[in-house]
Amino acid sequence: MVLDTFLISGLFHVVMLIGLALLLHLQLGLSRIANFGVVGFWGVGLYAFGVLYVRVDWPFGDPIQFVVCAALATVAAGLCGLLVGWLIADLDVDGVMVGTLGFATAVALLATTEQDLTGGALGMGGLRFPYDTGDVAVNELIWLLVLVALVAGILAYVWLVHRNPYGRLLIAIGSNEPLAKSLGKPATRTKLGLFTVTSALMGLLGAMYGVMVRFLEVSSLGIELTLAAVVGLVVGGSVRVLGAVVGVLLTVGVFDIVIQSYIPLPADWYTQTIPLLREVMFGLALILVLVFRPLGLLGHMRRDRLMKRIHGA
Amino acid sequence: MSDTTRVLEVSGLRAGYDGIAVLDEVDFTVGDEVFAILGANGAGKTTLLATLARLNPLMAGTVTFRGTDISRMRAYQSAGLGVGYVPQERGVFPDLTVMDNLRVGGMFGDRSVSERIDEVFAFFPDLKRKLNLRAGTLSGGESRMVACGRALMQEPTLLLLDEPTAGLSPLYVSTFFEAIRRIRVERQVAIVVAEQNATQALGVADRVMVLSLGQKSAVMDASELTTEQLKHAYQI
Ligand SMILES: Nc1ncnc2c1ncn2[C@@H]1O[C@H](COP(=O)(O)OP(=O)(O)OP(=O)(O)O)[C@@H](O)[C@H]1O
Ligand SMILES: [Mg+2]
Numbered sequence: 001m002v003l004d005t006f007l008i009s010g011l012f013h014v015v016m017l018i019g020l021a022l023l024l025h026l027q028l029g030l031s032r033i034a035n036f037g038v039v040g041f042w043g044v045g046l047y048a049f050g051v052l053y054v055r056v057d058w059p060f061g062d063p064i065q066f067v068v069c070a071a072l073a074t075v076a077a078g079l080c081g082l083l084v085g086w087l088i089a090d091l092d093v094d095g096v097m098v099g100t101l102g103f104a105t106a107v108a109l110l111a112t113t114e115q116d117l118t119g120g121a122l123g124m125g126g127l128r129f130p131y132d133t134g135d136v137a138v139n140e141l142i143w144l145l146v147l148v149a150l151v152a153g154i155l156a157y158v159w160l161v162h163r164n165p166y167g168r169l170l171i172a173i174g175s176n177e178p179l180a181k182s183l184g185k186p187a188t189r190t191k192l193g194l195f196t197v198t199s200a201l202m203g204l205l206g207a208m209y210g211v212m213v214r215f216l217e218v219s220s221l222g223i224e225l226t227l228a229a230v231v232g233l234v235v236g237g238s239v240r241v242l243g244a245v246v247g248v249l250l251t252v253g254v255f256d257i258v259i260q261s262y263i264p265l266p267a268d269w270y271t272q273t274i275p276l277l278r279e280v281m282f283g284l285a286l287i288l289v290l291v292f293r294p295l296g297l298l299g300h301m302r303r304d305r306l307m308k309r310i311h312g313a
Numbered sequence: 314m315s316d317t318t319r320v321l322e323v324s325g326l327r328a329g330y331d332g333i334a335v336l337d338e339v340d341f342t343v344g345d346e347v348f349a350i351l352g353a354n355g356a357g358k359t360t361l362l363a364t365l366a367r368l369n370p371l372m373a374g375t376v377t378f379r380g381t382d383i384s385r386m387r388a389y390q391s392a393g394l395g396v397g398y399v400p401q402e403r404g405v406f407p408d409l410t411v412m413d414n415l416r417v418g419g420m421f422g423d424r425s426v427s428e429r430i431d432e433v434f435a436f437f438p439d440l441k442r443k444l445n446l447r448a449g450t451l452s453g454g455e456s457r458m459v460a461c462g463r464a465l466m467q468e469p470t471l472l473l474l475d476e477p478t479a480g481l482s483p484l485y486v487s488t489f490f491e492a493i494r495r496i497r498v499e500r501q502v503a504i505v506v507a508e509q510n511a512t513q514a515l516g517v518a519d520r521v522m523v524l525s526l527g528q529k530s531a532v533m534d535a536s537e538l539t540t541e542q543l544k545h546a547y548q549i
Contacts, residue, residue, distance in 0.1 A: 165420050168409060172417045175408035175449075179400065182366055184392040184421040184467055239408075 008140045010257045012147060012212050017252050019151040019205050020229040021236075021244035022158050023198040028230075029238035030167065031191055032174035036097045037084070038202060039225040040104030041077045043111065045203025049073035050216045051117050054126035066130035070207045077203020078196050085195035089188050108221035124216040143212055150208065154201060159241050170194060224279070228252050231282045235289045237296025246298055251285055318345045320471050320503040321365070325374035328357075328364040334372055335360045341522050341532050343471070343505055347497050349514040349535065350507040351543070352524035358507035359401050361524070362475045365505070366398035367391045378471065393421070397469025401476045401507075404460030407449030411440060414448050414459050418466030426466075433462040436492045454485045465496070472496070474506040478513070486510055490517050511543055 020038055027033040052069040060068075080103070088099040111118045118124055129139045161167040173180040173187045180187040210216060228251070236247020255278055259265075265274065289296060321343040329335035335357045341348075350358050363369040365376060367388040375384045383391045392398070406414050415433060419426040434441055437458040443451065448459055457477050464472060474493070478486040494517045497504050508514035515521065518535040523542060531542070 165416065168413050168417045169420060171408050171413075172406040175406045176403055178368060179403060179406065181368065182388040182392045182398045183417065184389055186387070186389045 005137050005140060007257070007261060008137065008144055009212065010261065012140075012144050012209075013256055014248060014253045015144070015147050015151050016205050016209055017225075017228050017232060018245050018248045019147075019154050020202060020225070021233040021248050022151070022154050023201055024229050024233050025238060025241075025244045026158060026161065026170070026194060026198050029233065029240075029243070030161070030170040030174055031194055032093075033085075033088075033191065033195060034093050034096045035100045035195075036226055036230070037100030037102070037104035037107075038229050039221055039223065040084075040100065040107040041080055041199040041202040042206035042209070042225060043104070043107045043221045044080050045073045045077040045206030046210045046220070047107075047111050047118055047206075047216060048076040048203070049207035050124055050127055050210050054124065055117060063130040070204065073207040074200045074204040077206065078200030080203075081196040081199025082192065085192045085199070089192060104221070104223075104226065108218060111216075111221055112218045118218075119216065121218055123218070125214065127210055127214040127216070129211060140212065143208070147205075147208055147212075150204070155241075155245070158244075162241055224275075227279070227282060231286050234296060235285050237299035240296065240298040243296050243298045247296065250297070251282055255281055319377075320344055320379060321505070322377040323365070323374070326361075326364065326371065326376065327373035328360055328369055328371055330360075330369075332372075336364075336524075337373075339374070339524075339530055341530070343503055345501065345503050346519035347493065347504045347506065347517050349518035349521040350505065350524060351509075351511055351514065351521055352507075353526075354509075356524040356526055358524060359475055362398070362473045362505070362507055363400070366396060366473055368398075392467060392469075395468070395470040397464035397467050397472045397502075399457075399460045399464045399472070399474045399477060401479070405448040405451070405456045405463065407447065409448055410445050411448055411451070411459050412444040414463050415440075415466050418463035422466070422468050424468070429466050429468070433465050436465070436496055437462055454481045454489075457481070457489070461492075465500070469502060471503045471505070474504065476507050476509060478508070478510055486513055490514075493517055 020042065024035060024038060027035045049069050049072075052072055053065065056069075058065045058068070084100060084103050088096045091099060112120055114120070115122075129143060131139070131142070133139055133142070161170070169180070169183075169185075169187075169190060172183070173191055177187060177191075209220075213220075228248075232248035232251050233244050234247065235251055236245065237243030260274065269277075293299065319342055323342070324340045326339040327334050327337045339361065350361065352358050360369060364371060367383060367386050367390070371384050375382055377383065378391065378394060378396060381394060383394065383396070386394075388398075406417060409417060412430075415430050416426055419429050422429065439455070440458055440462060443455060443459075448456060451459065461474070461477060477493075478489050481489070490513050493504060493506065496502055497517075506514060506518070515535045515538065520532060521535050521538055522530050522532045523538075524530050
């Protein structure tokens with residue numbers, strides 16, 4: 001069997017972004033926490049995992065070492081979520097955007113300057129899969145399947161939240177926080193709890209990405225990841241369960257896999273033109289959706305159905 | 314009011330915004346009754362109710378609810394004790410359906426939610442036909458009913474209503490006041506209602522307090538309030 005590693009890493013990227021967009025859906029779509037620092041929490045997980053795994057002398061080897069590092073990386077991202085969430089708790093949307101964006105910038109800056117730990121701008125190797133089949137492509141394929149399982153778990157969790165009083169409470173807090181404060185349970189704490197858990201999971205996705213690429217680069221901590229998650233979510237519909245999935249498939253999926261794999265683009269485009277083209281297309285998709293279907297591709301369907309109900313059709 | 318039923322005791326209350334007091338030295342006691350707060354625009358009715366609901370900080374004084382000092386509590390804590398609050402504006406969760414607004418209100422009680430929803434329908438039967446609509450799409454009057462229903466779902470023993478009928482048609486106003494009267498009687502809920510519709514409010518209220526800027530507020534039986542005093546309160 002011939003495995004296309006380009007396709008596998010492309011799929012990994014898409015599935016990971018679906019995971020991030022689903023988590024962002026809980027934050028932005030339901031609770032209206034405008035997290036523009038997705039890459040920061042993801043990056044904390046990525047770098048915490050890498051540094052712990054490579055730089056620390058653990059008394060045990062894989063797979064325990066791997067699991068411990070991944071767990072600690074998840075906790076580290078969660079703690080960042082708790083701290084950032086606490087700082088932005090009472091800010092308005094602008095404040096939240098600036099605050100989370102600032103956090104992501106700080107993470108990228110730290111990863112660059114703390115060279116001894118992170119390798120700085122040169123990057124850091126030494127990561128590996130917690131198993132070895134002898135074939136890199138097979139290793140990567142297995143890792144992709146592990147990620148698919150994790151993201152499927154996140155999807156199931158999101159689906160459950162939607163069917164639970166907890167989800168209603170999140171929407172209530174998101175749509176009218178002052179009123180939610182007088183409901184009889186601490187609204188701020190509920191919001192903070194959600195932000196902590198979702199940030200932790202973003203960190204876990206970062207750790208998993210580190211294993212897949214086996215090399216940490218500060219260039220991965222730029223705004224592109226956040227933008228891809230936000231664009232995917234908004235294009236699909238930020239308030240629907242499947243919005244994140246459909247949106248990411250239609251943006252990142254179409255561009256990174258369909259266009260890059262199956263359309264013969266000139267080889268010299270890959271370094272500069274394609275990344276630029278990607279941002280332009282994402283921006284365009286976002287504008288088109290906001291103009292023609294402000295609730296996202298799936299969001300519109302719900303409104304149609306609502307209209308039918310109102311008019312008794 | 315009998316001395317045994319002191320639902321709410323307010324003494325020396327000072328409240329306002331950014332360190333500047335809007336209200337000062339407000340004292341009154343509410344029993345098991347309908348207690349109306351009258352006053353012109355800007356007199357501080359909303360400020361007072363939001364402070365009682367613990368959404369505004371108390372700058373001085375104490376608020377005691379059924380024997381418990383709630384002056385330093387957060388809104389969710391006093392709500393948990395039984396203080397229900399219906400704000401003047403933004404009283405619903407616009408992204409949730411009417412049904413889910415009621416459910417979210419009933420999230421934290423012990424009794425069955427559907428049973429409580431049925432009780433809300435008994436006061437506001439019109440809501441039955443709107444259950445699946447997003448609260449954000451409702452008319453002003455409908456959303457007041459949802460807001461009030463949501464507060465009732467929390468099974469409060471004191472209900473703070475901030476101008477529940479402002480800007481609504483006369484028919485609606487009398488329907489709503491009838492609902493208030495029934496809630497008071499059937500649910501044994503003490504009600505504090507801020508109002509501009511003085512005549513209607515006086516029709517259901519047992520006692521009234523007139524708030525006017527820079528003056529000591531006066532509390533009296535609803536039947537005692539003279540037209541002169543009313544005119545003065547509204548600065549007309
Ligand atoms: N958020 C706020 N920040 C600063 N000042 C405020 C705020 N809200 C109200 N005020 C001021 O407090 C005073 C009392 O306002 P409040 O809303 O309590 O009056 P009200 O009696 O409810 O009036 P209305 O009948 O118009 O609702 C007003 O002078 C108003 O300008
Ligand atoms: Mg007011």
